[in-house]
Amino acid sequence: MPDYILEARGITKTFPGVKALDGVDLRVRRGETHAVVGENGAGKSTLMMVLTGVYRPDAGQILIGGKPVSFHSHEAAVRQGVAIVYQELSLVPSLSIAENIFTNHQPVNSLGFVRRSELLDRTREYLALFDLDTVLDPAALVRSLSPANQQVVEILKAISTDPAVLIMDEPTSSLTEVEIVRLFENIRRLTARGIACLYISHHLSEIFEIADTVTILRDGRFVCDAAVKDVDEDFLVSNMVGRTIADIYGARPDPASLGPMRFEARGLGRAGVFAGADLRARSGEIVGLAGLVGAGRTELGRAIFGAEPADTGTMLLDGRSIAPRSPRDAIGLGIGYLTEDRKTQGLFLDFPLSANIAANRLKRLSLGPLVSDALVDGAANAAVREYRIASGGQGKAVRNLSGGNQQKVLIAAWIGIEPRLLIVDEPTRGVDVGARSEIYAFLRSLAARGTAIIMISSDLSEILGLSDRIYVMKSGRIAGEIAGADATEESVIALATGAAGGASQ
Amino acid sequence: MKDWFGRVTRQREFMIGALVVGVCIAMTFASPYFLSSGNILALLLGLSVEAIIAVAMTNLMVAGGFDMSVGSIVAFTGAATATLIVAGLPVVIAVLAGLAIGAAVGFFNGFIIGKIGINPFVTTLSSLSLFRGLTLFLTRGKNISGLPDSFKEIGQATVLGIQTPIIIAAVLIIAGDFMLRRFRFFRQSYYIGGNERGARLSGINVDRLKILAYTLTGLFAGLAGIVMTSRLGAASMTAGTGLELRVITAVIIGGASLQGGEGTVFGAFLGSLLMALITNALTLLGVDVYWQTFVIGATLLSAVLIDQVGKKRAQGTVARLPDRSQQK
Structure with missing residues (x-):
């Protein structure tokens, strides 16, 4: 039996009205980079939430190093060796690199005061992992760093808890090509130290570059896992969507x-x-x-x-x-403009689809000075039909939609202004x-x-x-x-x- | 998809409305005096000043704003109007000047917040002191009395046995509720509160609307100040002290949040009514008067907690991590 550092068996998680995960398996070897792929809504994020103790699964088992564990909180998962690097940065910009890395485990003396020199020295050791000890000052404020370096700090913060498994959710989304190359180098250094990386990405090309193994999810179910060297892009895509896509353009x-x-x-x-x-x-x-x-x-x-x-x-x-x-x-x-940042600049996340569709053309959807509910609902229903948006039910906040459906909402809104x-x-x-x-x-x-x-x-x-x-x-x-x-x-x-x-x- | 706006806004109103009815029924049995017209009218008169301000504060808080200075604006416009009248200006001119002063203070707040970009809490907290200070200067620490009957009419006259402040508040609540609910112009406030940057990119003139929302709040606070001064027959330097907290509490109980994007005028009125009812009930039941403030706090907290639990359940998750999408 191979040496799995992290194993999930038959993980099931149901939310009211939707089975987000249905008997999902995951087997991660020590020191490998393991990609998890699937369309939005396939259950990748939910699975990561389960593995990091944010959600408790309804059924199934998680094993770390062969021993069954159960996480009753996120902190428990971190203590038992599962760390996560967030897609959107979770750093405190006004604190130093060192303070961010050691957020809640700064070295202290017997009186409870932070040992500053030890803190800085240990930060330097961490930076040295990525050859950045001479480039970055441990006392520098995080706000002064480039997004790529902020992500480095984010990674170091995650590995400062000495995890066996490091989860990275879309780590390249805000990086330039050059920075992505550096990120991959850093990931290889981590896996060389025996840390397993669980890598989530929409960019299939990245998976061929960095991952050793890939697990494919579809509609909350485990489809298969395979060694990356044995598969090609067509294989991944057709298993992700359950059909072959001829020419997407x-x-x-x-x-x-x-x-x-x-x-x-x-x-x-x-x-x-x-x-x-x-x-x-x-x-x-x-x-x-x-x-x-x-x-x-x-x-x-x-x-x-x-x-x-x-x-x-x-x-x-x-x-x-x-x-x-x-x-x-x-x-x-x-003139319309679909923003690159749909969550912070595009959508009204707590409003339902209809309100989002109406935002940029309230005037067209009004009768005189009054907003017409009938016109707004008509526009929303038309958008749902025409753009095949899975709106998740009447009046539900668009926050709960998948990325693809959220983007379709915005596109529908902008096409709506003709x-x-x-x-x-x-x-x-x-x-x-x-x-x-x-x-x-x-x-x-x-x-x-x-x-x-x-x-x-x-x-x-x-x-x-x-x-x-x-x-x-x-x-x-x-x-x-x-x-x-x-x-x-x-x-x-x-x-x-x-x-x-x-x-x- | 049907009428999401109505559905979402009615949930909280229904909850608070049910509480109001519940308290009323319980009190009818508990105290024979409760349902007397004298008690009801006194209760409504007592909340009319804060209800007037709550109308504009709801629009402001829906747009993600916030105004700590309304109590001071009440005192300042009251004192300024009284001073002008005592100085010999016709009542109509003085009242219009008072309203203009209220609106000007609101514009001042809105300009600093909307154009210069200072935080609303800090800005209006400053205004709270600025205009309370100016009131002290204007009144020299004494009440300004000796106001003519024509001015006192504004707040003391009765129509069909109902005092004018109640009528003014009722008209504003009904009109304000309709406008905030249905007018395209005010619907934009919800978008600003929902996502300010998104609203701007959707073609909404965010700066102008924010300044206008503060100006309206100042105007309504000014009106409330004039009504209060007229009703009391004198301008007092301590008028409206702590009023901002009562107004904001009412608006939040009624369904608004500090993040903006939700809330209704009718809800705010129900919130105000609920607070007044609780105070009234405790008084009639002979509960130590010092408990009243405590109970208001408990009411606010319960309303917000129940709402939060409801939302979590609706989303189907109980997240233990902060919601990261809200960080930026």
Whole structure:
């Protein structure tokens, strides 16, 4: 019998109305990186909550090092060797690296005072694990660190409890390509020390890069587990969704069939953020905006939307000069913007679907000065049908929906304003494969009805698969433009990193 | 999907309404005096001033705001209006000036919070002292009396045996409840309270609405100050002391939260009524008067706890970790 450090057998967890987990098994070997994949709603998060003692399973057994354990609290799980690095950071920005790592187990003397020098020394030892002891000062405040380094602190905080298993939930979601490479190095160092990493990600390519074993969940059930070297992406996808997905991007329209010029920006700039951006989008066109995180793509999109207005340059919409100073102006002009951060900037999480759908078009859903419940409900029902949103029942807060369904709610809301120009920022971040292909189809059909779409994305395959034309940004400037049909991963990356040198118009 | 807004807002109202009815029934048996028109009218008169302010405070708290200074605005506008009248200004002009002063103080709060971005608690806590201080300066520590009958009419006249403050409060509650419930303009307050950044990106003019919500709160507090001064026949430097806490308590009992995004005017009125009823009941039952404040605190805590448990159950989970999506 192989040496499993963490084993879960037949875990079942039921919430009112839904069986989140149904007899799920998980077998993690000492020192391996073990990926858990599945669509949103497959039960990955619930399983992690069970493994970390946040939820108590209704049935099933957890074994650590072969011994059955039962966690009656999160703290108990941590004490018994299961630690978790959160998707969204849980650090206190106003405290130092050292204080964050040793949040509740700082070394103290007999009087209960913190031994500061020992605290700093031990922090340095931890930083040395990742060769950062000479780069980062243990006394530096966490708020002064880059997101990637904050995540390092988050990881160190988790392993400071000396866990046997470290759970990482979507650890790459806020990292740049370079930082992801470093993260993977760090994970390898941890597994080399015998720590098992349980790795959750939507990016299947990452799994092939970092994981040794993969467990696939679907609809709260265990599908199978396998050595990563024995499987390919098609195998993972078809087991995750229970069917094979032909071409999730759909066919690109003939460039000659595109409509007239819908939107044009000339020399758009915002001091210190981006400059000299020339950009065009035709009616019916999906224009990709690629580039590394921090290249100024989101800032450019938000400037067009008036959220943080541009201070130089001009914009034309259908040939008319426009200058939106606020989202309100932009929406009035027929410009929509789907934010990259749906939870903090997009959705009203405690409101139900209907209220979320109505947020950006209250006026259309009113009769005179009064909001019409009938119109709001009609719009909501239409959205649920048209976009196949699993709304989880009447009046339920969208907080409870899966990532894919939440994203569909936002997309429905923005398509609902019948935009002339829609900017979508990371439209499928944190969205499972099935919902992703649906979202692509929605965008394509919106374009076919004449809307121009600017799609900001860090997902290269999505940029390449969906865009009719691609702009690549680098350090606040548009570094080049490529026709969608001609673009390759290499040509986009070359422009994004500047390896090609100069623009290729 | 049917009428979520109505359903969600009615849950708390139903609970507090049932409590109000329950207390009323119990008191009818417990004390023969309870159901007398004298007692009921006195009870309503007593809560009318705080109920007037609660109308605007509900809109403000729904939008995620908060105003600690309303008690001081009550005193300040009362003193300012009385001073102007004593100085010889016509009553109508003085009253309009008083309302304008209330609105101006509210605008002052709203501008600092909405435009400059200072925390509402700190800003309005400052205003609480600022305008109580100005009131002390204005009154020189004495009551301002000798007000003409035409002014006293505002708060002392009766229509069909009902005092004007009750009528003013009733009109404002009914109109305010309808507007907050149905008007598109005020529906935006719920969105701001639900997610301020999301509201901005949805095309809602967040800054302007926030400033307006504080201005309205100031205006209503000003009106309450004038009504109170008129009813008492004199402006007092201590008028409205602690009123802000009673108003905020009523609004929260009625279904609002400090995070914003929920609450109704009718709920706030029921909250106010419940507090007044409890006070009244304890008095009629001869319970030591010093227990009253304690019972109000217990009521507030129970309402919030019951609500929290209800929400957790609705979500089907009892999370032991903080909800991370709310951190940013």
